[in-house]
Amino acid sequence: xxxxxxxxxxxxxxxxxxxxxxxxxxxxxxxxxxxxxxxxxxxxxxxxxxxxxxxxxxxxxxxxxxxxxxxxxxxxxxxxxxxxxxxxxxxxxxxxxxxxxxxxxxxxxxxxxxxxxxxxxxxxxxxxxxxxxxxxxxxxxxxxxxxxxxxxxxxxxxxxxxxxxxxxxxxxxxxxxxxxxxxxxxxxxxxxxxxxxxxxxxxxxxxxxxxxxxxxxxxxxxxxxxxxxxxxxxxxxxxxxxxxxxxxxxxxxxxxxxxxxxxxxxxxxxxxxxxxxxxxxxxxxxxxxxxxxxxxxxxxxxxxxxxxxxxxxxxxxxxxxxxxxxxxxxxxxxxxxxxxxxxxxxxxxxxxxxxx
Ligand code: SF4
Numbered sequence: 001x002x003x004x005x006x007x008x009x010x011x012x013x014x015x016x017x018x019x020x021x022x023x024x025x026x027x028x029x030x031x032x033x034x035x036x037x038x039x040x041x042x043x044x045x046x047x048x049x050x051x052x053x054x055x056x057x058x059x060x061x062x063x064x065x066x067x068x069x070x071x072x073x074x075x076x077x078x079x080x081x082x083x084x085x086x087x088x089x090x091x092x093x094x095x096x097x098x099x100x101x102x103x104x105x106x107x108x109x110x111x112x113x114x115x116x117x118x119x120x121x122x123x124x125x126x127x128x129x130x131x132x133x134x135x136x137x138x139x140x141x142x143x144x145x146x147x148x149x150x151x152x153x154x155x156x157x158x159x160x161x162x163x164x165x166x167x168x169x170x171x172x173x174x175x176x177x178x179x180x181x182x183x184x185x186x187x188x189x190x191x192x193x194x195x196x197x198x199x200x201x202x203x204x205x206x207x208x209x210x211x212x213x214x215x216x217x218x219x220x221x222x223x224x225x226x227x228x229x230x231x232x233x234x235x236x237x238x239x240x241x242x243x244x245x246x247x248x249x250x251x252x253x254x255x256x257x258x259x260x261x262x263x264x265x266x267x268x269x270x271x272x273x274x275x276x277x278x279x280x281x282x283x284x285x286x287x288x289x290x291x292x293x294x295x296x297x298x299x300x301x302x303x304x305x306x307x308x309x310x311x312x313x314x315x316x317x318x319x320x321x322x323x324x325x326x327x328x329x330x331x332x333x334x335x336x337x338x339x340x341x342x343x344x345x346x347x348x349x350x351x352x353x354x355x356x
Pocket of ligand 1: 122205
């Protein structure tokens with residue numbers, strides 16, 4: 001080994017796409033291509049975290065890998081479990097930054113809510129993550145590392161497996177487009193994590209140029225954080241997101257290349273006395289009535305009292321039902337999303353590194 005090789009930083013294998021790993025194996029390690037297949041299987045399918053456990057690699061190759069490469073995974077700092085079974089993991093990244101991921105129990109499996117940024121720059125007024133501001137983007141290895149760590153946690157605790165992914169945790173995924181696209185590409189790769197694109201949802205406030213790229217890739221289904229039926233109200237609730245006028249955003253989504261039976265999901269967080277009246281429901285029908293879509297209604301979760309005064313109030317449950325019924329009566333497919341993990345601040349809009 002040369003001095004130059006000794007001083008070069010090790011390559012984090014979890015940060016390499018399939019083709020990048022192949023190039024690393026062939027060019028850097030001078031190994032045949034099939035070694036990349038073996039490594040890929042160990043890293044993503046088996047979730048192995050050290051080279052010594054890769055039993056079909058030769059001793060010499062394991063030594064070479066240990067010199068030149070690393071497997072850098074987030075580390076579980078704190079685990080909190082809600083009374084409803086929702087699990088929140090506070091994860092430490094290699095540079096000491098912390099992020100959160102949430103595992104939501106469904107019938108026979110879990111759905112994982114993934115973070116894509118440390119903090120968030122969008123500053124939506126109802127969201128605890130937005131208060132943190134943006135620290136930095138997460139890398140592909142960090143984004144997908146959340147899945148490896150969660151799978152390990154579920155297996156160790158004899159819990160059902162992970163099936164669905166929602167990119168809906170800390171951060172705006174489309175503001176970290178490069179690493180998001182690399183992550184989606186890696187997710188669908190054979191012999192890897194292999195979670196089908198129809199099982200991955202990317203939630204976004206809606207950035208037209210990035211939505212175009214996501215749509216062309218066919219790698220995930222979009223869910224748009226709408227939260228207001230008019231441009232004016234959206235500007236109040238989501239001032240940065242609303243810089244894209246509602247007309248432009250909806251026009252872009254009308255052109256989104258959906259597969260058969262797919263629809264754009266619009267997320268609508270119901271804020272007591274702000275956007276939850278029947279008048280708002282009427283405006284929403286006017287906006288979405290003719291569109292190929294479905295609407296998810298989410299009741300606002302005020303953050304835990306120890307964090308200070310909540311900016312909004314929870315909506316009246318009867319008002320939420322009336323809102324839902326009105327949309328349904330106008331033939332808009334509508335779901336009332338049950339808020340999970342509220343008692344551990346793991347519900348939508350509550351992720352703020354409060355675990356402890
Ligand atoms: S709702 Fe999403 S985009 Fe808005 S501040 Fe929170 S994390 Fe960021």
